[in-house]
Amino acid sequence: MSKEEIIERVVALLSEEFEVEADVITPEANIKKTLELDSLSLVDLVAAIDGEFGIKTNGQEMNQVQTFAELYDFIEKKQA
Amino acid sequence: MIQGEAIKELIPQREPVMMIDTFYGATATEGKSGLTVTSSNVFCENGKLREMGIIEHIAQTSAAFNGVKNKQANGEDSAPKLGYIGEIKKCQITRLPKVGERMETQVVVTAEALNVTLMEATTNIGAETIATCQIKLFEEE
């Protein structure tokens, strides 16, 4: 899967799942602030990403991913 | 299979709120428990276990699964951690179990992050599914 495709799918997935506008999901934006994640909802992000990309993520890894650009890299690496 | 008093090794709830009487075992991502409904059940009314009892049964199945995992990770002597329901989604209950009926619940882990576990639960009486639910369990450190 190309990086462009990853980005496209992440933006579509997260804007629907977390009910935010697609244009707030920019590479530099902070994930937790943008999606208003708290300690209880980080698991929803893990479940959404795992479900969409068929990868297995643990919370510690995901907790260290700060920006959407880092998330795209993370998914790319996990898929490789 | 874990039954009776030994259930207390897996979950922090005590009478009259204990809503599983058997834990059948766990794989890496799945666990299963059972409860026979008695008339003395605190969530029973007019011979039926109410929605609250079913959902608590599901929550305690998740808690017992976590209890088993906790023992595997930290040793047999580790006490069950206090846990709470963080969120329930898409919870469908099609009928209430009657006194004397036995329900069994299977939970499957969908995702974990920090001390939060997201699970899918299916509750059956025999071959009939009476409840399905997504449950998020939060455990204290």
Place this chain on the structure above:
Amino acid sequence: MLKDEFFKITGSAKNESGVVTYSVTLNPNHPIFSGHFPGNPISPGVCNIGMIKACAEHELGYGLLLGNIKQCKFKHLITPTEHPDLDIVLDMEEMENGNVKLNAKITKGDIVFMELKGEASCES
């Protein structure tokens, strides 16, 4: 079951848009608190759901089966020592098929303890 034992209703008020707020008080001596958890009484999440349902039934005047909880978020623990008095806010709509659409929350002052969205059916 829970009503008048686990908690009691102390009052209710309806606003102009039909939203009803029930004031309730928990009974700290109820046996549920001795099991959830020993020495550390916390209202079980399912009892919070049960209180919402009981108030809805009281308001409607008939029994409900809460067969569909679309989403229920528990945001803050309810303890009978810290928060014995609670407000249960009900926004209900009786639909054509006889079901009741239920949006509810439990609050006190600035704290929102839980929110529930679901649909209940009339129990014959």
